Amino acid sequence: MKITIFGAGAIGGYLAAKLAIAGRTELSIVARGAHLDAIKASGLRLIEDGKETTAPVRAAAKAEELGEQDYVVLALKAHSVAPALDQIAPLLGDHTAVVTMQNGVPWWYFHKTLGALEGTRLQQVDPGGTIWDRLGPRRVIGSVVYPAVEVDAPGLIRHVEGKRFSLGEPSGEKSERVTLLAGEMVKAGLQAPVREDIRAEIWIKLWGNLSFNPISALTGSTLAAIVADEGTRMLARAMMLEAQAIGESLGVRFPIDVDRRIKGAGDVGEHKTSMLQDLERGRPMEIDALVGAVQELGRLTGKPTPAIDGVLALVKRLAVERGGYG
Ligand SMILES: NC(=O)C1=CN([C@@H]2O[C@H](COP(=O)(O)OP(=O)(O)OC[C@H]3O[C@@H](n4cnc5c(N)ncnc54)[C@H](OP(=O)(O)O)[C@@H]3O)[C@@H](O)[C@H]2O)C=CC1
Ligand SMILES: CC(C)(CO)C(=O)C(=O)O
Incomplete structure (x- = not known):
């Protein structure tokens, strides 16, 4: 299973470290700046439960280095998603699922609601509807992120508390793609309940x-x-x-x-x-x-x-x- 975490700061870095340490998936991250340099030089370091571990992650500055993925986890801040669309594109094949890990109202909120507002693009999170048009809501697995995590220094992630990442298809379906991803996250020591009403x-x-x-x-x-x-x-x-x-x-x-x-x-x-x-x-x-x-x-x-x-x-x-x- 090929997973790329795009934006491996606090939350993305924590998830990347856990999946990499479990060693069951082909895990990569896209990062930038001093954080990327530190990870390339010394690995992604995670402090959890008072213990430091170094996770062996493949880190890239550009998605082109990684190619099409089974899952792309967007762990950027909400306002960083639209500006990163060109950089995310090389990771997307026809079958690629995109897991959105932003706090707040998600840009895909009105996908598969079947209500009067179905298909509405929310301008506050998706100005001009460009995320909707370019990523496509059919790829989306929604999530609610509970862990509290901080980046203490470039390349160094500190977990504060919490292990739960609730997941859910916008349609509520327990699809194979969401079930498989949740299974890998659980095997990595996280909680990943699949919700029917995310x-x-x-x-x-x-x-x-x-x-x-x-x-x-x-x-x-x-x-x-x-x-x-x-x-x-x-x-x-x-x-x-x-x-x-x-x-x-x-x-x-x-x-x-x-x-x-x-x-x-x-x-x-x-x-x-x-x-x-x-x-x-x-x-x-x-x-x-x-x-x-x-x-x-x-x-x-x-x-x-x-x-x-x-x-x-x-x-x-x-x-x-x-x-x-x-
Ligand atoms: N931290 C937490 O405890 C929690 C966070 N959340 C939510 O999770 C989401 C992510 O937050 P958090 O992890 O704290 O944020 P961070 O700022 O720690 O992580 C985001 C990372 O994405 C990087 N980034 C941004 N744009 C690009 C780009 N174009 N290419 C490569 N890397 C990029 C940032 O780099 P740079 O630093 O250079 O900008 C940063 O390393 C937010 O919506 C937040 O509300 C939810 C629950 C708890
Ligand atoms: C601490 C909490 C729960 C505040 O509502 C939070 O999610 C945040 O700081 O973004």
């Missing part, structure tokens, strides 16, 4: 990301602090209820209520969201995929989003001022 799980993760992430970037607060403060907790709750109304109008069933989701986020503790971490490191924030796309879904479904609109306007302004608008 969108419902996307919404549960998104619920936290669309509210806590921008509030944390705006305030510099951890998850625990946002939940402890009544004002920010109620703002997050208002955003989440707006999002729930949108999701439900699209047929999504939320298996837990908003207060349980808020409690879950608070229980994570003194953790800085990825958006706050990106802001502090001067990196582009995933505003469009995590927040802007939910506002767009609100417009498409005719659901009001006053709290989301306000927070989105503020965090975009912050990003423009800091030069970090992805």
Whole structure:
């Protein structure tokens, strides 16, 4: 099985290291810059459970070096996918599946929904519909990524916690391609449940990301602090209820209520969201995929989003001022 992980940063690097150490697949990565140089020189290093391991991965600067794959895992930030389309193309044959590992609303959301919005291209995550047109949603295996991982230095990945990558076909089918991939991930020591309704799980993760992430970037607060403060907790709750109304109008069933989701986020503790971490490191924030796309879904479904609109306007302004608008 030929797998290439395109964008082997924190999440892609972790998955690549686990699959490479298991040694059962023909595993490659496409990376760039000092990270690529370090991996080529010394292998991909992973710190997990206090132990460092070096994973033997084939690392390339250009996809042409690797050719057509059975699976391409896109482990880029959401705003990095469209600019990378030309570089991804050489990896794609007729049969190649593409696994999308971005947080937020996925660009393929309206593929195989069979609803009134079937085929809609979401401009916030896929401006002009170019990802849809060039990658093609028929290739897609969706995912929800739970591990917390960081890149500590070029070539060095540090796993913090979590091993679950939920997978699912947009159609909900338990296809051979998703089952085979999940099997390899499990043999590599990960959890890879195959979901019949991956969108419902996307919404549960998104619920936290669309509210806590921008509030944390705006305030510099951890998850625990946002939940402890009544004002920010109620703002997050208002955003989440707006999002729930949108999701439900699209047929999504939320298996837990908003207060349980808020409690879950608070229980994570003194953790800085990825958006706050990106802001502090001067990196582009995933505003469009995590927040802007939910506002767009609100417009498409005719659901009001006053709290989301306000927070989105503020965090975009912050990003423009800091030069970090992805
Ligand atoms: N990290 C985490 O704990 C979690 C992340 N996620 C989600 O996973 C996704 C990936 O995040 P994360 O792994 O943290 O991001 P990272 O920035 O760590 O990794 C992305 C990698 O892709 C590289 N890249 C970008 N464009 C290209 C290109 N054209 N060619 C080659 N390499 C490229 C980046 O390189 P460069 O650094 O040079 O830009 C970087 O190494 C995001 O949507 C995030 O929200 C979800 C759950 C947890
Ligand atoms: C920590 C958490 C769950 C915040 O919602 C997250 O996914 C992120 O930081 O992006």
